[in-house]
Amino acid sequence: MRRVLAALDANAERYLMLVCYTFCCFVILQEVVRRFVFNYSSAWAEETARYAFIYLGWLGAAYAVRERAHIRFDILFNALPKRLHGWLYLFGEAMTLVFACIALYYSMHTIQQLLQFGGTTPVLRVNKAWFEAAVPLGFALVVVRTLQAMRRDIADLRAGREAYGGKALFDE
Amino acid sequence: MTVAFSLLVLVALLVVGVPFWVCLGLGTVAMLAATGVLPLTLVGEALFEGIDSFALIAIPLFILTGDVMVRSGLAYRLLGFAEASFGWLRSGFGTSTAMGCGLFACISGSDAADAAAIGRITMDKLVDKGYPKPYACALVAAGACTGILIPPSIAYIIIGLVLGISSATLFQAAFVPGVIILLAVVVTNAIVNRARGYERSTTGFSGRDWFAALNGAKWALAIPVIILGGIYSGVFTPTEAAAVAAGVALLIGMLQRRIRLADFPAMLGTSARVCGVVLPIIAVALLFAQALTVLDVPQRFVEWVTSFGVERNEIILLMLVILVVSGMVMETTPNIVVLGPLLYPLAQKVGMDPIHFCVFMITTLGLGFITPPFGLNLFVMAGLTRTPITAIARQAVPFVVAMVIVSLVIGFVPAISLFTLGR
Numbered sequence: 001m002r003r004v005l006a007a008l009d010a011n012a013e014r015y016l017m018l019v020c021y022t023f024c025c026f027v028i029l030q031e032v033v034r035r036f037v038f039n040y041s042s043a044w045a046e047e048t049a050r051y052a053f054i055y056l057g058w059l060g061a062a063y064a065v066r067e068r069a070h071i072r073f074d075i076l077f078n079a080l081p082k083r084l085h086g087w088l089y090l091f092g093e094a095m096t097l098v099f100a101c102i103a104l105y106y107s108m109h110t111i112q113q114l115l116q117f118g119g120t121t122p123v124l125r126v127n128k129a130w131f132e133a134a135v136p137l138g139f140a141l142v143v144v145r146t147l148q149a150m151r152r153d154i155a156d157l158r159a160g161r162e163a164y165g166g167k168a169l170f171d172e
Numbered sequence: 173m174t175v176a177f178s179l180l181v182l183v184a185l186l187v188v189g190v191p192f193w194v195c196l197g198l199g200t201v202a203m204l205a206a207t208g209v210l211p212l213t214l215v216g217e218a219l220f221e222g223i224d225s226f227a228l229i230a231i232p233l234f235i236l237t238g239d240v241m242v243r244s245g246l247a248y249r250l251l252g253f254a255e256a257s258f259g260w261l262r263s264g265f266g267t268s269t270a271m272g273c274g275l276f277a278c279i280s281g282s283d284a285a286d287a288a289a290i291g292r293i294t295m296d297k298l299v300d301k302g303y304p305k306p307y308a309c310a311l312v313a314a315g316a317c318t319g320i321l322i323p324p325s326i327a328y329i330i331i332g333l334v335l336g337i338s339s340a341t342l343f344q345a346a347f348v349p350g351v352i353i354l355l356a357v358v359v360t361n362a363i364v365n366r367a368r369g370y371e372r373s374t375t376g377f378s379g380r381d382w383f384a385a386l387n388g389a390k391w392a393l394a395i396p397v398i399i400l401g402g403i404y405s406g407v408f409t410p411t412e413a414a415a416v417a418a419g420v421a422l423l424i425g426m427l428q429r430r431i432r433l434a435d436f437p438a439m440l441g442t443s444a445r446v447c448g449v450v451l452p453i454i455a456v457a458l459l460f461a462q463a464l465t466v467l468d469v470p471q472r473f474v475e476w477v478t479s480f481g482v483e484r485n486e487i488i489l490l491m492l493v494i495l496v497v498s499g500m501v502m503e504t505t506p507n508i509v510v511l512g513p514l515l516y517p518l519a520q521k522v523g524m525d526p527i528h529f530c531v532f533m534i535t536t537l538g539l540g541f542i543t544p545p546f547g548l549n550l551f552v553m554a555g556l557t558r559t560p561i562t563a564i565a566r567q568a569v570p571f572v573v574a575m576v577i578v579s580l581v582i583g584f585v586p587a588i589s590l591f592t593l594g595r
Contacts, residue, residue, distance in 0.1 A: 018437060021444045024229060025236075028415040032408070046226055053229045053447075054220060057455070060448020061193075069449055070191035071503050075545065077189055092190040099197040107216035135219045 009148075013063040013141060020056040024049050043123045051121075051131040058138025065096065065145040068166025086153050086163040093150045100142040107135040174206035175467055192506050193452040200460045209466045215459065222455035226411055227329055227339050231450060233414030234281030234324045235443040237395065237421050241279055242289045243439060244425030246392035249385075250275045251293055253393065256378075256385035263365040264373030265301045266311060267358050269294045273315030274322060274354040278396035279417065281326040282446070283319025283541055287312055287552045295557055302370045306563040309556075310542070313549035313564065314357045314571035317538045320504065322350035324399055324410060327504055327534045330454060334461070334512045337526060339410050340403050345527045345589050347400075349535055349582050353575060360574040391424050450505050457509030470517045477518060484522040488583045491515055492536055496576070499540020503548065507537055524586070531589035536579045542568045 031045040064070050072092065077085060113119075114129040121128050149164075156163050182199030186192065204210050241247045254275060255268040273290045280286050291312045298308035320327040323343035332339040365371055386393075399417045402408035408416060425431035431439075464470060477487065494515070498507050512533065519529040541549040544565040554561045582588055 014441065017444045017448075018440060021232065021440055025233070025415055025418065028229070028412060029419050032412050032416055049229060050224055050226055054223055054451075056232075056444060057223050057447050057451030058219075060445065061452040062448070063445065064448040064452075067445070069445065070193065071449060071453070071506065072189045072191045073186050073502070073546075074189060075501075076187060078545070088189045091188060092194070095185060095190045095198060096194045099194045099201070102201055103197065103215060103219060106213055107219060109213055110216035110220070132217075132220050135216060 013059045013066070017056055017059050017063065020052040020059070024052045024056065027052070047121060047123045051134070054131065055134040055137075058134050059141065061138055062141035062145050065142055065149060068149070068164060082162055083160075086157040089163050090150060090153050090157075093146050093153065096146045097143065097150075100139045100146060104136055104139040104143065107132070107139060111136060175203060175469065178203040178206060192503075193456045196453070196456045196460050196506075196510075200456065200463050203463050203467070207467060210463060218459040218462070219455045222458040223451050225333055226409070227333060228451070228454070230324065230329055230339070230411040230414040231281065231326050232443040232447050233411070233418050234279075234326065235285055235446055236440065237399075237414065237418045238276065238280030238282065238285045238289060239439055239442055240418060240421040240425055240431070241276070241392065241395065242292075243435065244421065244428065244430040246389075246395070246421065246424065247276060247289050248293060249389040249392040251290070253385045253389035256382045259373060259375050260377035261362070262373055263362045263371055264375060265294075265297060266303065266361045266365055266371055269298060269312060270315035270354065270358045270361060273312065273357075274318050274351070275393075275396065277316075277318040277320075277322035277325075277350070277354075278400060279324075280319055281324045281329070281414075283316045283321075283538075284548050284552050286319030287316035287549045288556060290316060291553055291556050302372075304370070304567075305557060305559050307364075307370070307567040309550075309553035309559055309564040310567035310571060311357075311361055313542045313547070313553045314360075314568060314575070315354070316549050316552075317541050317575070318350055318354045318357075320541075321346065321353050321535060321538050323347055323403070324414065325350075325534070326450075327508060327537070328530065329410065330450075330505060331508050331512055331530050331534060333454070334458065334509055335516055335526065335530065337530065340406075341527065341593065342530055343400075343403055343410060344592055346531055346534070348592055349531050349578075349589055352582070352588070353535065353538070353578050356574040356578045357571060360570050364570055395421055453505050454509055457506065461509070461513040464513065470514050473514060474517045474521050478521060484524075485584070487518060487522045488524075488532075491518065491532070492576075492579060492583060495533060495536040496539055496543075496579075499537045500543045501546055502540070503546065504537050504540065507540070508533070525590060525595065527593065527595075528586040528589045532579070532583045535575075535582050539572060539575050539579065542575075543572060 027045050027049045031041060035041045077088060110132055111129050114127060114132060119128045120126060153163055178199050181202055182195050185195040185198060204212055251272040254271040258264060258267040258271055261267050269290065273286055276286050276289055294312065295308060299305055323346050325346065328342040328346055329339045332342050395417050398420060399413045402413040403410050422431065498511060516529060541547050544550065550561050550564050553564055
């Protein structure tokens with residue numbers, strides 16, 4: 001059980017993102033092939049690709065919290081000594097938490113409405129709640145990842161370590 | 173009053189380093205709660221609808237294609253071709269490097285990816301040829317600005333979404349202005365090189381070598397042909413072109429045994445991660461723009477600016493200054509989504525064509541990649557070569573000047589952006 005949790009902690013978003021992304025690419029490619037070779041195009045491809053992409057985006061938001069990859073204005077970081085960075089990060093995380101909770105609350109509201117009154121997607125005729133769920137799912141993960149990051153930053157502050165600087169987007 | 177207060181909160185959060193999408197989100201929620209113009213229940217839905225767009229899917233795909241080009245070694249072939257074509261010039265390798273950036277820009281939609289890819293290949297050789305390292309970094313950083321200026325381009329996809337213009341049309345309009353920026357970089361390098369005497373190429377032009385390089389690069393060159401040809405001829409939408417190009421590049425890489433199946437997760441991961449950073453910003457910023465529009469802020473901004481009795485030319489200059497300054501301090505995506513809806517009504521007021529406005533805006537924002545304090549390309553090059561950012565930024569000054577001049581020309585001569593559309 002513990003190992004499963006650890007594996008999920010390390011990779012949950014990454015695996016889910018990989019699934020969504022691969023699906024997205026595959027659907028678009030098969031659609032193009034179909035159009036050229038069989039001269040026939042489907043309506044579901046675009047819709048499902050879009051929805052997979054929205055999942056990708058909000059799962060990615062949680063992943064970026066974990067990797068500390070979200071874009072921020074870093075003038076104050078450059079101006080202040082390193083030992084204060086932990087406090088800045090903590091404040092940013094507190095604000096992220098506030099916004100994530102607001103967004104989680106209202107996106108759940110949307111889902112409730114959809115489940116109660118129905119509302120299907122134009123092509124697939126499936127209840128839209130399944131796809132709109134990307135938003136609350138993403139924000140729930142953002143909340144988890146933010147709490148984890150806060151724990152890490154508080155531990156670093158207490159131990160007097162330098163705060164985790166995050167991974168750069170393109171620098172390998 | 174309440175609007176001003178929420179904007180103040182937004183700016184305060186921004187300054188203390190709260191992630192940009194969170195600042196925008198909290199600012200918007202504060203604005204909606206304070207004014208009550210739109211129900212807060214809208215928030216949940218807007219975060220879904222905002223990024224529910226087929227065009228946006230092209231963003232990671234155009235980065236993926238670039239990444240595959242690098243991993244499969246196709247990017248080297250492109251550079252070899254550029255060198256065979258331009259190596260005989262006095263500033264031969266510098267010119268080839270910039271041209272390589274331009275060729276890569278026809279494949280990749282991101283300029284940081286462009287800088288990283290070309291920088292990694294050319295840096296050592298540039299230094300061998302006599303360019304000092306900081307200057308070589310500045311040259312690649314400037315050339316890589318074309319990553320978003322020459323289509324395909326993430327920036328044009330995003331502004332298309334924000335202003336409701338088809339990205340295929342924007343790609344068509346953006347090609348010539350992008351190439352002009354590329355030429356400006358090449359010319360600047362030639363002038364600097366002559367003045368400071370860095371490189372003096374001795375290789376002559378050889379037709380046989382050129383054909384050999386062309387033959388070696390035929391698969392690599394096929395990718396931009398698929399992308400741009402497919403989009404311009406209307407065979408593909410930009411998103412489809414991106415998927416096909418990525419697929420073809422992967423296939424070539426696998427057939428040449430450069431890419432194995434085991435490489436896929438890491439390769440897909442790099443471009444997927446970009447989505448997690450860009451999409452939340454877009455979703456939240458669209459909600460923000462919607463709130464501003466309902467509160468009539470852009471319209472009031474236009475009235476305020478025009479109340480000074482300024483004319484078209486002054487307004488274009490004013491926009492240039494706003495875009496350059498905000499490009500200096502902030503990343504492009506947030507700049508596009510926030511400034512786009514704000515400046516667009518102003519441009520309309522003075523009779524700028526929407527397409528012309530988009531090209532002008534993105535070109536000017538492109539400068540921001542090589543200006544401190546926040547110049548993404550400078551960061552990439554600094555990280556790649558362990559050179560101090562300030563040293564690179566100082567060497568980038570001639571390129572910045574050249575690009576400002578081109579931006580001005582593009583701003584004042586609409587035909588450059590519009591003639592390919594036949595307007």
